[in-house]
Amino acid sequence: MAGFYPDVPAPKMALDKDGTQWFGITPAGVVSTVPSANVATMTGAFNVNVPDSNTQYLPSSNTPGGKVAVVFPEARDLAALFTASSTLVDNYQSQHFVKVETSTNTTNGQDGTWTQLLAPYSPPMYAVPAYRTSILTAAATGIRGVRVVQTSLTNWGLQMSALHLYGTVSAGANPDRLAFWHPTLNQAAGGALFDWGDVPRNSSAVRTFRVKNLSGSKTAGGVRVALSSIQEANPTNIGAHAVSLDGSTYVAQIAPADLAPGAITPVLYLRRTTAATAQPGVWMLRAYAEATTWT
Numbered sequence: 001m002a003g004f005y006p007d008v009p010a011p012k013m014a015l016d017k018d019g020t021q022w023f024g025i026t027p028a029g030v031v032s033t034v035p036s037a038n039v040a041t042m043t044g045a046f047n048v049n050v051p052d053s054n055t056q057y058l059p060s061s062n063t064p065g066g067k068v069a070v071v072f073p074e075a076r077d078l079a080a081l082f083t084a085s086s087t088l089v090d091n092y093q094s095q096h097f098v099k100v101e102t103s104t105n106t107t108n109g110q111d112g113t114w115t116q117l118l119a120p121y122s123p124p125m126y127a128v129p130a131y132r133t134s135i136l137t138a139a140a141t142g143i144r145g146v147r148v149v150q151t152s153l154t155n156w157g158l159q160m161s162a163l164h165l166y167g168t169v170s171a172g173a174n175p176d177r178l179a180f181w182h183p184t185l186n187q188a189a190g191g192a193l194f195d196w197g198d199v200p201r202n203s204s205a206v207r208t209f210r211v212k213n214l215s216g217s218k219t220a221g222g223v224r225v226a227l228s229s230i231q232e233a234n235p236t237n238i239g240a241h242a243v244s245l246d247g248s249t250y251v252a253q254i255a256p257a258d259l260a261p262g263a264i265t266p267v268l269y270l271r272r273t274t275a276a277t278a279q280p281g282v283w284m285l286r287a288y289a290e291a292t293t294w295t
Contacts, residue, residue, distance in 0.1 A: 069109025222292025
């Protein structure tokens with residue numbers, strides 16, 4: 001454990017940025033695309049007021065039995081997940097249950113064959129701090145989709161506020177990509193590599209890492225390592241972090257050299273500088289690596 005909360009079991013999937021499609025499904029089987037604003041909310045972790053907040057996603061309004069599904073662009077191996085949701089009325093939360101299913105062949109969250117992964121359970125209503133304390137082990141390999149299905153029999157519909165998935169791309173699927181790599185060992189970085197733990201105000205720290213080109217045949221050109229905000233504080237979390245090629249000059253983004261097939265960058269650096277006026281809370285920031293070209 002890096003701090004008060006348990007380490008995450010695997011890297012958190014960037015479900016709002018990695019080509020994953022999101023669908024809402026009514027009890028009657030009508031499928032619609034989840035708006036991008038709701039995707040951003042469910043991927044992050046926000047303390048919203050239920051049922052008054054319009055940041056929740058309702059696949060079927062007042063009708064119970066709605067579903068929220070994600071469909072991946074390639075096969076994934078799932079290690080764990082977190083959901084936060086409620087009914088439309090707080091008083092019915094104790095009667096609110098969902099189950100989680102997976103599919104190896106779905107294309108829209110409704111078609112395909114689905115297998116129950118987690119039996120019905122009552123998820124947290126709020127994402128913070130539950131997204132660190134209520135992660136559920138849920139192992140499944142080679143899947144193309146995950147969906148959350150409301151199973152409670154109240155008169156109120158599903159209202160989703162968070163869906164976080166932890167895992168990796170399945171072996172052999174989408175090999176032409178970059179991955180964060182351990183700073184000294186020849187292995188992928190764990191999900192907790194950039195977990196700062198319990199951070200005091202007016203402090204700083206540095207973490208080292210590398211980036212590997214996983215492709216066996218293509219060179220990654222125009223490599224970039226940068227940061228993005230999933231959930232913000234005041235002053236901002238993204239403003240408190242910077243990356244560096246040499247451990248001396250820190251900037252918002254860095255451009256390592258092109259990576260040949262299977263090549264790994266030299267050691268890179270991520271620095272946190274927490275102000276004395278930093279807003280207390282459980283915060284989330286994303287580090288990512290991408291290539292402009294694959295040749």
